[in-house]
Amino acid sequence: MKGESLKTSRVFWAILILLVLLPFLLPKAYLHLAVIIGIHAILALSLGLVVGFVGQLSLCHAGFYGIGAYTSALLTFAHWPFWLALPAAGVISGIFGLLIGLPSLKTRGTYFAITTLSFGVIMSIALNNWISLTNGPDGLSGLALPGPIPLWGRTSISFNSPRNYYFLVGLFLFFTIFVFRRLLNSRVGRAFSGVRDNEVLAECLGIRALRYKLTAFIIGAIFAGLAGSLYAHYLRYICPRDFSFAESFDLLVMVVVGGAQTILGPIVGALFILALPKFFGFEPVYGRVAFGIILIIVMIYMPRGIVGTLQRGFRSSRGGTVGHP
Amino acid sequence: MEAAIFLQQVANGLVIGSIYAMVALGLTLIFGILHIGNFAHGQLYMLGAFATYWLVTLLGWNIWSSMFAAMGLMALLGMLLERVVFRPVHSAPHINGLIVALGLFIALENIAFILWGGDERTLPSPYATSMIRLLSISLTVQRLLVFAVSILLIFLLYLLIQKTKMGKAIRAVAQDPEVAQLMGIPIHRISSTVFAVSSALAAAAGAMVGPIFCVFPSMGLVPILKAFVVIVLGGMGSIPGAIFGGFILGVAESLGAGYLSSEYKDAFAFAALIMVLMVKPSGLFGKE
Numbered sequence: 001m002k003g004e005s006l007k008t009s010r011v012f013w014a015i016l017i018l019l020v021l022l023p024f025l026l027p028k029a030y031l032h033l034a035v036i037i038g039i040h041a042i043l044a045l046s047l048g049l050v051v052g053f054v055g056q057l058s059l060c061h062a063g064f065y066g067i068g069a070y071t072s073a074l075l076t077f078a079h080w081p082f083w084l085a086l087p088a089a090g091v092i093s094g095i096f097g098l099l100i101g102l103p104s105l106k107t108r109g110t111y112f113a114i115t116t117l118s119f120g121v122i123m124s125i126a127l128n129n130w131i132s133l134t135n136g137p138d139g140l141s142g143l144a145l146p147g148p149i150p151l152w153g154r155t156s157i158s159f160n161s162p163r164n165y166y167f168l169v170g171l172f173l174f175f176t177i178f179v180f181r182r183l184l185n186s187r188v189g190r191a192f193s194g195v196r197d198n199e200v201l202a203e204c205l206g207i208r209a210l211r212y213k214l215t216a217f218i219i220g221a222i223f224a225g226l227a228g229s230l231y232a233h234y235l236r237y238i239c240p241r242d243f244s245f246a247e248s249f250d251l252l253v254m255v256v257v258g259g260a261q262t263i264l265g266p267i268v269g270a271l272f273i274l275a276l277p278k279f280f281g282f283e284p285v286y287g288r289v290a291f292g293i294i295l296i297i298v299m300i301y302m303p304r305g306i307v308g309t310l311q312r313g314f315r316s317s318r319g320g321t322v323g324h325p
Numbered sequence: 326m327e328a329a330i331f332l333q334q335v336a337n338g339l340v341i342g343s344i345y346a347m348v349a350l351g352l353t354l355i356f357g358i359l360h361i362g363n364f365a366h367g368q369l370y371m372l373g374a375f376a377t378y379w380l381v382t383l384l385g386w387n388i389w390s391s392m393f394a395a396m397g398l399m400a401l402l403g404m405l406l407e408r409v410v411f412r413p414v415h416s417a418p419h420i421n422g423l424i425v426a427l428g429l430f431i432a433l434e435n436i437a438f439i440l441w442g443g444d445e446r447t448l449p450s451p452y453a454t455s456m457i458r459l460l461s462i463s464l465t466v467q468r469l470l471v472f473a474v475s476i477l478l479i480f481l482l483y484l485l486i487q488k489t490k491m492g493k494a495i496r497a498v499a500q501d502p503e504v505a506q507l508m509g510i511p512i513h514r515i516s517s518t519v520f521a522v523s524s525a526l527a528a529a530a531g532a533m534v535g536p537i538f539c540v541f542p543s544m545g546l547v548p549i550l551k552a553f554v555v556i557v558l559g560g561m562g563s564i565p566g567a568i569f570g571g572f573i574l575g576v577a578e579s580l581g582a583g584y585l586s587s588e589y590k591d592a593f594a595f596a597a598l599i600m601v602l603m604v605k606p607s608g609l610f611g612k613e
Contacts, residue, residue, distance in 0.1 A: 026344045057423055103603040109419055110362035110561070114553045118595035125592050160435060245546075249431055256424060285435050292432025300413045302376055 019170065024164040029164040037274045038169035039231050042176050044254040044266030049180065051252070053189075054216045054258030059248050060120030062101065064221040066127060066243025068093045068228025073140045073238060073310035074133070074280040082146040086229045093225025094218050101217035105210055120245055127240035139239025143232055165234050172230060176223055180263055183219070192216055193294075246288070246298040253291045257298050259305025268307050329461040332364035333585040336462045337574055342575020343475030347530040348548050349555040349567040350482065351523030357499035357562035358519045359415060361422030365429035366527055367549025372436060373399045373528025374540045378448050380431065386452050392532040396525040403524025404517045413515065413521075424467070430549075448535030471533045478529055479568055482522065495519060499562060547591060554598045 016148055047061045057312040068089040075085040104115045134140070140148050146168070148156040159165050183189050194202040195209045203209055232238050250273060258269025302309045348370055355363045373395045380391035410429055414421045447453075454464040486492040497505040498515045506512050531544070538544070552567075554573050559566025574594055582590035 053421070057420055103599055107602050108606075109608065110356075110423060111425055111557060111602060113362065114550075114557055117550065117598060118554070118598050122592050122595050125589065129589065213485040248429075250425065251422070252427070287439050288435040289432050289439065290427040292430070292435065295428030296410055296425050296432070299417075299421045299428070300410075303417065303421055 001066035008087070012160055023166045028162060031166060033145050033274065035166050035169050035234060038166065038173050039227050039234070040251070040254065040270040040274055040280055041173055041267045042227040042230070043224055043251055044258065044270045045176055045263065046220040046227070047251045048255045048258075048260050048263075048266040049216050050220045051255050052262070052265075053184065053192040054105075056105075056212045057107065057116075057119040057252070058104075058217070058220075059113055059245070059252070060123065061224055061251055062219070062243045062245070063120045063123035064093045064097060064224035065101075065228040065247065066095050066123065066238075066240070068225025069232040069238045069243065070127070070134055070140070071228035071229075072224070073143050073232045076144045076233070077140075082144060082229075082233055086119065086146075086158055086226060089229035090226040092224045093228065094222040097218040098222025101214045101221070105213045105217060116208075117245070120248055122272075124240060124244050127243065134240065137240055139237060141237040141281070143236040143238070145236070146233055159233075169230055169234075177263060177267075184217055184263070188215070190210070221297075249253060249288075250291065253295050255305075256295060257305055259308030259311075261304065262307045262311060265307035269305065272306070330583065331580075332460065332462050334579045336353055336464060337468075337573060338576030338579030340464070340468045340472050340575070341579060342572035343472050343479075344530050344534055344548065344571075345551050345575050346479065346568045346571025347475050349552040349559070349571045350479065350525045350564065352549070352552045353520050353559075353562055353564060353567040355493075356556065358495065358502075358516055359411060359422065360419055361414075361426060362547060362553065362560075362561075363387050363411070364423070364426035364551070365433060367435035367521065368430055368437075368543030369399050369403060369524045369545075369573045370527040370531040370548055371542060371545035372402065372433065372531070373524075374448065374479060374531030374544065375437065375441065375537045376528065378446060378540050380534060381449060388448075388532075388536075395532050395572035396528045399524040400521035400530035403520040407415045407516055407520040412516070415516075429568075430545075434542050434545065441542065443542060444476060445539035445541045447539055448532070450536035453536040465537075466564050467533075467536050471537070474533060475531065478526060482526070483564075485522070491515075491518060551594050557598060558601055 022034060026034065043061070043065055045128025046064075049059065050056065050058045050061070071090040071092045072082070072085040075088055076082060080088070100116070100119045104112055104119065107115055128137055130136075146159045146165075148158040150156040157164055157166065184192070191202070191207050191212045194205070194207055195212050199209050228243075229240075254269030254273045256268045256269070257272060258267065273291065276282075277284070277290075282290070300307065304312060347365065351369075352363060352366050355366065356359065376395035376398050377388070377391045379384045380394055382390055386394070406429065410425055411422065415423050450467055452470055456463050457465045457466055457469055484492075486495060494505070494510050494515055495518070497508070497510055498512050502512055505515075530548070531540075534544075551574060552571075555570040556563075556567055558574075559570030574597075577597070578590055578593055581593045585593075
């Protein structure tokens with residue numbers, strides 16, 4: 001990731017072609033899973049930005065996902081087109097990212113984790129109890145599909161099938177990867193790493209740590225919001241339970257298991273965490289037990305996650321952590 | 326009339342507060358020794374409640390023996406978890422320990438769910454139905470017992486920490502693990518002991534709450550979150566902070582639920598936490 005020209009490697013092109021062909025090869029049920037994995041890959045990446053590059057454990061990330069989803073849903077109920085509601089969802093989530101990040105990022109470590117957890121719990125309570133806005137635990141149903149994109153002639157791309165939605169999500173995933181790579185290879189990205197590795201030194205060098213941590217946090221919130229909108233209009237039904245602490249936990253598992261400080265890591269994590277239970281036919285409960293245990297094992301033996309450890313070599317696999325190299 | 330309602334709310338708050346204090350105490354002890362915020366502590370509370378439940382309903386033991394047995398069982402479990410899960414990450418950056426605790430938290434909750442289902446069960450207790458009336462406050466005897474037993478256990482813990490050699494060793498490790506080790510204190514054994522004591526306290530809290538608020542796999546989430554709020558506000562690692570913070574939170578919540586809103590009552594604690602951390606990011610009594 002640092003300097004490697006992944007974009008021109010043959011492996012990259014092979015994977016890309018496979019991904020494009022996938023919807024024509026897979027049966028519909030797997031395609032549905034692929035869309036969900038894609039959405040969670042975007043989510044996991046957005047959390048990975050905070051955990052891997054700010055180095056802090058944010059436990060409210062599913063809240064931003066939920067804010068994006070509900071914002072998008074409510075705007076489309078107010079007759080906004082999906083294509084406007086989507087960016088609006090990102091913006092609103094970003095605003096909440098600012099509101100929550102500002103007080104939280106003044107704290108560190110366990111305090112930060114508990115503060116974000118508190119915010120997450122408050123958001124969950126609000127989603128469940130503010131019935132006039134969110135319809136409470138029953139959720140919102142009958143959400144609109146994204147409007148068809150008109151092409152030349154009389155044809156258009158409509159989104160009432162998983163296949164086209166797959167490409168939509170895929171496009172957004174690539175957009176996310178592109179934005180994050182550019183970000184992390186820029187001066188801003190280097191500032192992130194500096195703040196993460198040695199905040200005091202960074203401050204001495206003139207980097208205003210809080211500003212950069214907040215920037216990463218807000219960007220993470222924005223992309224989580226976008227993912228929320230994509231999710232809402234794919235499933236066409238959302239309820240507060242989709243955005244609870246359990247979801248924040250699942251996202252964290254994806255990031256940690258995949259490797260927080262890489263771009264590939266959270267994507268691999270999302271694939272691993274979502275595909276595994278389906279392939280073995282597990283109930284979610286068993287899945288959660290497995291994730292908890294996997295999280296423990298990974299943190300003890302491979303704290304940099306699958307991709308992180310592969311990139312660094314197995315010899316030093318037990319060193320490091322999610323937030324430090 | 327007004328005063329009566331106020332006193333009733335305060336009384337209820339003290340009862341709940343004693344639970345928060347017990348859980349927070351265990352949490353702060355572990356934090357003082359390992360500098361890890363042990364999320365999974367809430368599950369020892371839950372498992373303690375379940376252990377008591379099964380001993381009472383399956384083996385027919387009386388509630389006191391069941392509670393003590395559950396405390397013992399959870400002490401053993403706590404020591405096992407310390408050895409297997411927390412010791413390997415002890416010298417790693419703290420975020421590792423946090424994540425490990427989170428994983429354990431989720432794993433234990435879902436294991437309980439698989440084993441026993443999500444139904445809420447009431448722990449049968451002979452004290453749950455009789456009431457006591459005192460100065461216009463009425464409480465079930467169970468609630469009064471919760472308060473009394475908590476105070477007793479907290480006092481015993483105080484004696485342990487302040488008046489015994491083990492307590493001195495614990496305080497030494499909490500102050501400076503390296504120097505303590507140089508002085509010959511076996512820090513792993515201290516860790517084990519602290520986990521055992523903390524887990525026993527949590528189990529007792531769960532056992533006493535069972536008859537009042539039911540026993541179910543996710544019962545540990547809210548208490549552990551509140552316990553974290555308490556120790557952040559009271560100072561992580563501070564024992565008086567955990568005790569007083571727990572009671573203060575209980576009373577504040579009870580008054581808030583009575584006078585402001587009872588649906589959002591759980592939100593008060595978190596809102597208070599956020600407000601305090603905004604002003605003092607290292608907690609009310611923190612040193613960072």
